[in-house]
Amino acid sequence: MSDKTKGTMQCISLSSVRHFGLASLATLALGTASIAMAQVGTQVPPPVVNAAPVNVQKITVHSAAIEGNLEGESADRTVLVMLPPGYAKHPERRYPVVYALHGYSIGAEQWAGEIHVPQTIESAFAKGAHEMIVVMPDSKSVHNGSMYSSSVTTGDFEAFIAHDLIAYIDSHYRTIADRRSRGLVGHSMGGYGATRIGMKHADVFGALYLMSPCCLSVRARDSFDPSIEATLGKLKSPQESSGLPFILRGTLAMAAAWSPDPDNPPLYLDLPIKDGKIQEDVLAKWTANSPLAFVDQYIGNLRQYAAISMDVGDKDSLKSDTEKLHNILQSYHIANQFEIYEGDHTSRVAWRFQDNVLPFFSEHLVNEDASQ
Numbered sequence: 001m002s003d004k005t006k007g008t009m010q011c012i013s014l015s016s017v018r019h020f021g022l023a024s025l026a027t028l029a030l031g032t033a034s035i036a037m038a039q040v041g042t043q044v045p046p047p048v049v050n051a052a053p054v055n056v057q058k059i060t061v062h063s064a065a066i067e068g069n070l071e072g073e074s075a076d077r078t079v080l081v082m083l084p085p086g087y088a089k090h091p092e093r094r095y096p097v098v099y100a101l102h103g104y105s106i107g108a109e110q111w112a113g114e115i116h117v118p119q120t121i122e123s124a125f126a127k128g129a130h131e132m133i134v135v136m137p138d139s140k141s142v143h144n145g146s147m148y149s150s151s152v153t154t155g156d157f158e159a160f161i162a163h164d165l166i167a168y169i170d171s172h173y174r175t176i177a178d179r180r181s182r183g184l185v186g187h188s189m190g191g192y193g194a195t196r197i198g199m200k201h202a203d204v205f206g207a208l209y210l211m212s213p214c215c216l217s218v219r220a221r222d223s224f225d226p227s228i229e230a231t232l233g234k235l236k237s238p239q240e241s242s243g244l245p246f247i248l249r250g251t252l253a254m255a256a257a258w259s260p261d262p263d264n265p266p267l268y269l270d271l272p273i274k275d276g277k278i279q280e281d282v283l284a285k286w287t288a289n290s291p292l293a294f295v296d297q298y299i300g301n302l303r304q305y306a307a308i309s310m311d312v313g314d315k316d317s318l319k320s321d322t323e324k325l326h327n328i329l330q331s332y333h334i335a336n337q338f339e340i341y342e343g344d345h346t347s348r349v350a351w352r353f354q355d356n357v358l359p360f361f362s363e364h365l366v367n368e369d370a371s372q
Contacts, residue, residue, distance in 0.1 A: 042350050044116045051126035052085035054118035058109075061137070063164040066155030070268040071142055071238040071256060073155050078138040079165065080108050081173065082121055084131035094174045096132040096181040096365040098358070099161065099205075101190030104145035104214070104250065108138040111187070114346065120354035127355075129362035132183075133173060137165055139193070142238045144249050147215070147257035148186075148193025149289060153268040154256050161193065162201040176366065180206040180306065183361040187211040187349055188318075191310075195291045195325070198308075202301035207364040209357050210310035212345055215254075216321040218290045219272075221283065226276045237266050255282075258289040292324060299332050307364040308336040311352060313343035 059079050066075040084095060102111035117134070125131055139146045139157050146157040170177040184205045186194035191213030198208040228251055235241060241252050255269040259282045262268055272282045287293050295302075302308065308329065312322040319340060326338040337360075341348060 042114050042116070042346055043348060045120060045123060045351050045354050047119050048123040048126040051119075051122040054085065054121050054125075055083040055087060056118050057081040057083065061165055061168045063155070063160040065159035065164050066157065069151075069155035070153045070260070070262060073141055073146070075155070077160065077165075078108060080112055080117075080136040081169070082118055082134040082136075083173070084125060084133065085122075086131050087133075087174070091174075094176045096130070096183065096361070096367055097166075097169060097173075097175050098132055098134050098183040098185060098361050098365075099165070100134060100136045100353075101139065101148060101161070101184075101186030101193045102136065103186075103188030103190050104253070105140075105246075107140040108136040111190075112136060114349060115187075115353045116350040117353075120350050121358065124354045124358035124362075127359075129358045130365075130367045132358070132361060132365065132367075133169070133175060134358075135165070135169055137161060141253065141256070143241050143253035143256055145189050145253045147189065147253060147289075148196060149257035151257050151260040152262050153260035157193075158197055158200070162197050162204050166204065176368075178206075178366065179204055180366040183207045183209065183365050185209040185211065185357055185361075186213070188214045188345065192216065192291070196289075198305075199291065199295065199298035199301055202298075202304040205305075206366070207306050207361055208308045209360055210308075210322070210325075211349065211352060211357070212312045212316055212318050213291075213310070213322060213325070214318055216291045216318075216325055218287045218293055219283070221278050224272050224278065226273055229271060229273045229276065232267075232271060235267060254286065259285045292321065292328070295325065295328055299334070302329065302332075302334050307360065308334070309338070309356075309360050310336065311339040311341055311356065313345060313348060314340050315344040318345070 059081060060076050061079045063075050063077055066073055102108055121134055139148060141154055146154050148157050150156040150158045169175060182205045184194050184198050191210045192215045194210050195213050198205060228248060231248060241249050255271055259270040260268060261270045264270060270282045272279055310322055310326060312319045326336060329336045
């Protein structure tokens with residue numbers, strides 16, 4: 001059986017929906033979006049025989065950046081830490097770290113299942129990738145996704161990743177505490193997060209990998225359904241969004257992240273539509289959070305990376321926007337790898353993580369502690 005046909009993908013009709021794998025939320029029918037968000041089944045690579053085991057630790061990291069948010073997100077975040085096989089055997093050795101960001105509607109543990117870690121990490125090492133620590137933080141919110149953004153409503157998840165989490169990992173594990181030895185990767189909403197955080201924090205990370213990044217482009221005015229206002233206006237707390245269809249919940253997630261409003265309880269956010277009309281000021285805030293709109297501001301930062309790579313499936317609706325980002329970097333003569341591979345939004349992510357992402361960081365992150 002070929003790689004293409006192994007491990008047939010489950011829930012294919014749902015795959016591009018459940019991780020924000022869409023050019024615009026309004027392109028999908030509410031009937032499809034209301035399907036229960038079961039974990040997506042993904043193709044699993046065959047394990048490498050005799051691959052050494054990775055030590056998986058589940059920890060809690062407190063983030064001061066998330067404290068005091070208005071919708072009640074916990075500042076204590078679950079984090080999975082994958083320690084390489086040699087970590088316990090070589091107590092004097094320090095390691096590069098890769099921070100891996102999950103997509104919308106799932107958390108770190110669900111995404112670990114979708115990319116089949118620790119097996120794929122163990123196999124990557126067995127196939128020749130340098131050993132590294134892999135960190136997978138949970139950034140799921142009450143509306144199913146923080147967008148890795150900075151907001152008084154959700155809390156500052158951008159700073160959680162770029163500051164609080166790194167400070168904790170560097171102080172509790174034997175890392176090489178140098179930007180040249182830190183990589184950032186994300187898929188879908190996590191790809192958006194890696195794009196956003198990567199552009200703004202090149203002083204923190206040394207290599208960047210974007211997997212099917214969502215939400216890169218500016219939302220079109222006609223993509224907003226006026227009926228959302230009536231439905232969402234009835235909510236009496238953020239927690240009541242749990243029973244909403246995907247599109248409505250996704251709209252709340254983006255509004256909480258990109259158009260927060262501390263004077264607008266109980267959700268503390270502003271919707272792009274009010275009284276049946278587009279709110280230009282709110283739409284402007286959403287536009288300001290679209291990487292294809294703000295990338296030109298961070299060209300100097302992007303030049304600092306040792307390497308940038310991005311990929312997307314040929315059947316993924318995010319293909320066009322991902323290629324646009326690649327072309328913008330090309331126009332500025334910023335070296336970057338770009339690949340359109342055979343697959344949809346989720347079917348090949350485990351293969352890509354094993355055979356592309358980890359080898360990429362193995363090649364481009366500094367693997368020796370310069371302080372020794």
